[in-house]
Amino acid sequence: MSERVIPGRAGGLITLEAADALWAGLTADSAVPTASAAFTRPPAHARGGYVLLGGRVVTTVEAGDGRWGVPESEVRRAAAELNAVELDRQDLVRIGPFRDGPTQEHQEGTPLRWRRRIARELGGGDEPGRAARCDGDRPHHLAGIDWRRMLVERTRDRTARTWWLPRAAVRLLDAAEHTEMRWLRAARTRQAGATVTESPSRRRQDRPADVRQTTSPDGPTAPLRPYHEELKGHLYAVLSRKPGTSRKVAGWCCAVCRTAPAAVLDHCHEHGYVRAPVCRSCNTQERPDHLYSNDIRVSQHYTRLFHTHATDWLRHWHRCPGCRARAVLPLPHLAAWTAHTACRSLRPTHRDPHGSRGRRPCGALRVSWTGSHRAPASCLFTVAVDLCPSGEHRVLAQIPYREAAERFRAWLAETAPAVAAEAGPDRLDGLPDRFRPVVADTDGEGLALF
Template sequence: MSERAESGRTDGLITLAAADALWVELTTGSDVPTASGALTRSPACAGTGYVLLGSRVVTTARGSVPEAEVRRAAAVLNAVAVDRRDLVRVGPFHAAPGPEREEGTPLRWRRRIAEEPGGPEAVRDAHHLAGIDWRQLLVDQTRDGTRHTWWLPRAVVRLLDAAEHAEAVRTRRTSAAVTEQTRAADRRADPAGPVRPYNKELEGQLYSALSRKPGTARKVAGWACAVCRTAPATVLDHCHEHGYVRAPVCQSCNTQERPDHLYDNDIRVANRYTRLFESAADAWLHHWHRCTGCRARTTLPLPHLAAWTAHTACRPLRPTHPTAGGREPCGVLRVSWTGNQNTPRSCLLTVSVDFCPAGEHRVLAQVAYREAADRFRTWLAETAPTVAAAAGPSRLETLPTRFRPVVADTSGGDLELF
């Protein structure tokens, strides 16, 4: 790590121009080449209140930026080792591009590279990405003498993915804060009467049908959140696997249980899962099992089951490192899966640790879906016996008479119903 990234005065604000110069100076000699104008040239826009430097989000205010944050971002970037032989294809792709992994992020680095018209020459004229001069690392390979493919080192791809994810997290938090402030102002301007508790009025109903009914939003606003039971409900939570309504919840609870997706089949298991599976596990398990399908199968939706497997079932496998107060878990937990819950024989969960000194993306365990589900049922009976007692295939009498149409699965008993 560069010594320049750790020395110097770090207790004040500096101008964007000074931060540009500091960024280039601190990252000189890094494996990842950086660009000048990282804070002042597109796609950076300091007017939004932040800029991206490497994998970090750096806050800006009135044309200034904290010097300490620039130095921290440079230190993180300098620690990245790049193997220029380990490449990942980033475009162009003949198929129509799918939805962005993080739709709420202005960075969208894959789209900026892969969809640039005019071929590699036009791409090389594009600006930096998160302060990284990716043009120096772009490899243009030719297939059949005519078809061009563009490649970047895997370490740089991970770095840009991390930047896009960090930007998406900040965007969601800012949006949620603004929404909550607006609602609070509305409540002060037009105070409503007391909200009533939710008593299973919507149990067993399909979200796809209920959400289209006129007046549903107004009806939801009349209930208290079914999880925290204090804030007014704002959204109608439902199971994305089975389609059944769970209960009306507030924005805070709805955001808290939302999986932290990196990709469609890959999530980051953050510290908030401590509340979901430990301190408030009984309330959340009861809420998730309001879905008729999850309750009958005694399981959780696949992203939640995968997160539980990483956070709880594989906890003894997670490496630790010494700190002043003892030993703490190392790195960031991550879990991905192949297949889905409708094909349990081929569905495999992979638990790994990112940013671990023992080896980045170190795989801790691979657990079959059925094994994970069996472990969860055992844990559920010990952790929330009342929830477990109300679950299981013997509770099918509560299912609605008309099921949600799905593709039948003949690989396991009783799973074809869901």
């Protein structure tokens, strides 16, 4: 990989074609599948001054002979970061389609909106595959990643289809989108500053005509800051309408994982309070699985929420003053906890059909409810097993809301005593007199925040 844009010039620049080959070679054994021609195929656009590789921005430089190149060291750094990503193909996140989702079309030169791009390429056009095939019948990649090799498509009722990607890939693409926005914002700021401080004649004299000026990707803006309850007690309906809220949110680290950049304001749909800024991956992880009206499928998704990382998630949910005062969870989450945790011992098992020792849980666990949290006396959870290997469909338990809430409070005190100590009926001051109803159907992207 020694081909240079300018032979002998310091800086280690290589041509885009050489960078394609280097990227492919360095990431050949990566858990995340990468795309060929990551530098020369859309959406990569060298004339924009940068190319996205995973969660890193790689600068591009125009040489005097009209060709473009990139620093070899940056390509290697991006490949090393991508190779360090661990991918669990069983831990999936739904990425669409959503009802009433964004309809804006992607324009050349605008930042990556990877969910919109996937939705357009998979769902656009009457001719199958027409929108997904571009540039010489080769599909587009996303930040150098071949997302199609990870995409899982599921169908429900033989008509409705949904698209899923591994959670690690979603985190990576969210990081790429966030990094690009910060890079472009910094580039615009520097360009505006240069326009103010430099005279036109000075710029013409000092700037070589054959080299494009770019902004370094290593420090474009201030680092992300941790969240310290700055939005505590704020109502989402008020805060979400304030100008500049989205930019403010993007400056925080995710309040749950504390590693990824925040992208959305997670809030309680029952009480309307903001919980915290979170990344999209944590937001989808926190959302109840397969919520259709008043019915939830309970998968292994909840093991992390109620077992391995229970304290972190319980503290996050109780950032809502309403949930904290009542030492309870929002109705869909309480239903999921009841099925996954309180009724664990009731779930039947079967001998593993693959011949290994031990038994496996029966079928698919599901919980539904009647009534709402506003009328606890009439609210009832029904926990059932569907798709049993022996053909059975059985109801495991029917638990009143109040009983489920009492069980949860006892479990909370044992599992997360620090969180339980902050909850209780003596903290009802300041709560709204009328609570928002539970959102009946969160199939729309705009309602995917619990």
